[in-house]
Amino acid sequence: MPGAANATSAQRQRRVDAVLDRHGNSPTELVQILREVQEPEGWIRPQAITTIARALALPRAYVEGVAGFYSFLHLTPGGRYRIRFSDNITDRMAGSQALLARLCELLWVERGRTSEDGLVSVDTTSCTGMCDQAPALLVNGWAIPRLDAARIEAIAELVRGGQPVPTWPKELFVVDDNIRRRDILLDSNLAPGEAIHAALARGSGAHREQASNERSWREAIEIEPQGPRAVLEEIKLANLRGRGGAGFTTGLKWEACAMAPATPRCVVCNADEGEPGTFKDRVLLNSYADLVFDGMTVAAYAVGARHGYLYLRGEYRHLLAHLQAVLDRRRREGLLGSGICDWPGFDFDITIHLGAGAYVCGEESALIESLEGKRGVPRNRPPYPVTSGYLKQPTIVNNVETFCAAALIAVRGGEWYRSIGTLRSAGTKILSVSGDCARPGIYEYPFGTKVAQVLADCGAEFTQAVQVSGASGICIDATEFERRIAFEDLPTAGAFMVFDESRDMFEVARNFVQFFAHESCGFCTPCRVGTTLLAKLMDKLAAGLGSPHDLAQITDLNSLLQAASHCGLGHTACNPVLDTLKRFRPAYERRLLTPDYVPAFDLDGALARARAMTGRDDPGAHFGVAEDAAGGAAR
Ligand code: SF4
Numbered sequence: 001m002p003g004a005a006n007a008t009s010a011q012r013q014r015r016v017d018a019v020l021d022r023h024g025n026s027p028t029e030l031v032q033i034l035r036e037v038q039e040p041e042g043w044i045r046p047q048a049i050t051t052i053a054r055a056l057a058l059p060r061a062y063v064e065g066v067a068g069f070y071s072f073l074h075l076t077p078g079g080r081y082r083i084r085f086s087d088n089i090t091d092r093m094a095g096s097q098a099l100l101a102r103l104c105e106l107l108w109v110e111r112g113r114t115s116e117d118g119l120v121s122v123d124t125t126s127c128t129g130m131c132d133q134a135p136a137l138l139v140n141g142w143a144i145p146r147l148d149a150a151r152i153e154a155i156a157e158l159v160r161g162g163q164p165v166p167t168w169p170k171e172l173f174v175v176d177d178n179i180r181r182r183d184i185l186l187d188s189n190l191a192p193g194e195a196i197h198a199a200l201a202r203g204s205g206a207h208r209e210q211a212s213n214e215r216s217w218r219e220a221i222e223i224e225p226q227g228p229r230a231v232l233e234e235i236k237l238a239n240l241r242g243r244g245g246a247g248f249t250t251g252l253k254w255e256a257c258a259m260a261p262a263t264p265r266c267v268v269c270n271a272d273e274g275e276p277g278t279f280k281d282r283v284l285l286n287s288y289a290d291l292v293f294d295g296m297t298v299a300a301y302a303v304g305a306r307h308g309y310l311y312l313r314g315e316y317r318h319l320l321a322h323l324q325a326v327l328d329r330r331r332r333e334g335l336l337g338s339g340i341c342d343w344p345g346f347d348f349d350i351t352i353h354l355g356a357g358a359y360v361c362g363e364e365s366a367l368i369e370s371l372e373g374k375r376g377v378p379r380n381r382p383p384y385p386v387t388s389g390y391l392k393q394p395t396i397v398n399n400v401e402t403f404c405a406a407a408l409i410a411v412r413g414g415e416w417y418r419s420i421g422t423l424r425s426a427g428t429k430i431l432s433v434s435g436d437c438a439r440p441g442i443y444e445y446p447f448g449t450k451v452a453q454v455l456a457d458c459g460a461e462f463t464q465a466v467q468v469s470g471a472s473g474i475c476i477d478a479t480e481f482e483r484r485i486a487f488e489d490l491p492t493a494g495a496f497m498v499f500d501e502s503r504d505m506f507e508v509a510r511n512f513v514q515f516f517a518h519e520s521c522g523f524c525t526p527c528r529v530g531t532t533l534l535a536k537l538m539d540k541l542a543a544g545l546g547s548p549h550d551l552a553q554i555t556d557l558n559s560l561l562q563a564a565s566h567c568g569l570g571h572t573a574c575n576p577v578l579d580t581l582k583r584f585r586p587a588y589e590r591r592l593l594t595p596d597y598v599p600a601f602d603l604d605g606a607l608a609r610a611r612a613m614t615g616r617d618d619p620g621a622h623f624g625v626a627e628d629a630a631g632g633a634a635r
Contacts, residue, residue: 007040012045013051019036027056030063030374035354066374069521081120081139085124086128099149102152107119125138125357126359131435132279135147178442183428188291192290192329193290193335195407199231199302202231236414238414238418239414241426241487243430245469245472245491245493254302254303257396262393262394263304263394264393266390266393268310268311270362271316273316275470275494278470280400280494286319290326295407301348309390311355320352323352336350353371358376358519358521368395372390405428422486425488428444433498435460435499437458449485458498463481464477465583471572475576505583505584507542513573514535516569520532530570530573544591546591
């Protein structure tokens with residue numbers, strides 16, 4: 001904002017007050033308030049934290065703690081231009097590191113630091129979801145893809161000239177869809193609202209009269225074969241499974257929410273697409289937003305919800321204005337708001353919540369915490385969100401693609417949908433294809449399609465490995481390319497990263513490990529410490545200082561993370577290393593300082609007695625072991 005840095009404290013105070021007013025001084029809006037307060041200056045001043053804490057009646061330390069949790073919120077000043085290079089392995093393969101170094105050189109700034117004059121800071125951030133047009137960066141939160149030497153020169157010139165980002169040439173910010181293969185979903189061509197009309201058409205006249213209160217909604221679910229119950233049955237018949245990776249049956253999730261006694265209920269669309277290598281939701285939100293919102297509205301009808309949230313990842317801020325415009329149009333067209341499609345009592349609206357840079361918020365309970373204005377730490381479960389989610393309301397959280405598929409099912413029917421794909425994986429899957437291939441982009445396939453088919457279609461040659469489903473997914477080698485994209489074989493949230501024979505698979509795994517260490521939310525010690533230890537271990541190997549003992553340590557770390565981590569991030573953090581170690585072991589072994597080195601001192605052995613006494617190896621047997629040990633000592 002022009003002049004923001006020179007604003008008087010009274011002007012700043014007025015701006016903070018205006019943001020608080022706009023959000024009704026609501027603590028559940030805290031993340032949005034902090035993001036908007038930060039907007040003019042790129043950081044949040046201590047005085048603003050105090051004002052926010054007072055207005056929301058929250059402890060100041062709590063507000064500071066929330067701000068400190070998110071990568072895109074800052075409590076100290078950075079450069080007036082804050083530049084972050086996307087640091088996924090596909091960005092690196094496309095030359096991001098050399099371009100980052102070049103930009104630092106042109107701007108006389110050290111990576112990770114702010115320039116002396118406070119003009120600019122340059123650093124990296126986790127994958128920004130532009131792998132099909134890598135390398136990419138964010139400048140003050142706005143995405144610039146397809147970086148090359150000329151673009152870097154142009155960016156440096158704009159920064160040196162002090163040009164405000166909103167006045168930069170528009171073509172720098174163009175993000176392509178790159179849709180390469182369409183199937184039933186991307187080719188559906190449904191009109192806005194068509195899925196809602198189809199869902200309502202399954203309703204009976206009796207239900208239409210009843211639909212004006214939550215209680216009758218639940219009664220309709222329980223006793224009426226038509227109305228919301230008919231929609232639920234259709235989704236169940238379709239055997240639609242969640243497209244975010246876990247693959248839970250959507251119909252069962254919706255039914256559990258609809259049957260939960262508490263009201264109101266809530267619908268949440270998880271558009272926090274943070275898994276490295278995944279960008280399909282970006283395209284769906286850009287070019288199929290009506291289908292997404294139709295799916296959410298159909299879900300609201302099925303479960304009896306009156307409000308929904310789209311949780312949009314901070315990296316996709318460029319989509320925010322477009323999505324808001326689509327929502328406004330839908331309100332004007334009677335597809336959102338009161339009495340949707342002239343259906344009395346069918347009231348539903350959607351709010352967009354913009355994330356602030358936290359991969360862990362892709363986990364549904366962490367996402368709900370963030371929606372409530374808190375740090376995005378995963379909750380203990382049960383209770384599950386379907387019975388106690390957003391503000392303890394029964395809540396369904398589904399992926400963007402899942403809602404699109406639900407809209408399609410509402411129109412074409414469950415029987416038709418389940419006839420596509422495989423027995424256990426109905427319908428199609430959209431893949432985000434990137435890496436070493438001629439045609440990176442979005443590909444939609446029926447479930448059951450072989451990896452080899454995808455590789456042929458995207459123009460991949462001399463492929464040695466594919467990372468399916470991102471950093472937390474699975475790495476397969478050339479002997480496995482006959483495997484199929486399906487929940488029963490290779491489940492995926494969408495990422496499909498291709499590596500040809502020139503790539504060093506050790507460096508691929510190292511990049512993913514660094515990602516997990518950076519994104520660990522720090523809530524539980526095994527994950528916070530374990531992911532850092534793993535990253536350091538990989539650095540040691542990269543420096544040529546490793547030994548076979550270090551490789552064995554990876555398995556131990558994995559056991560620890562599997563057993564003691566609170567959420568999926570910790571559980572899967574070792575996967576990239578274990579997968580590549582199994583399939584590409586020479587990439588590790590050639591880095592060992594001494595291939596046959598065995599430590600002279602066995603630290604584990606030396607500590608075994610102490611571990612037994614404290615019961616650390618077997619918490620369940622703690623007392624028995626301790627007693628035995630004590631007895632032994634007495635003897
Ligand atoms: Fe946070 Fe990691 Fe624990 Fe998950 S496992 S709660 S990301 S520290």
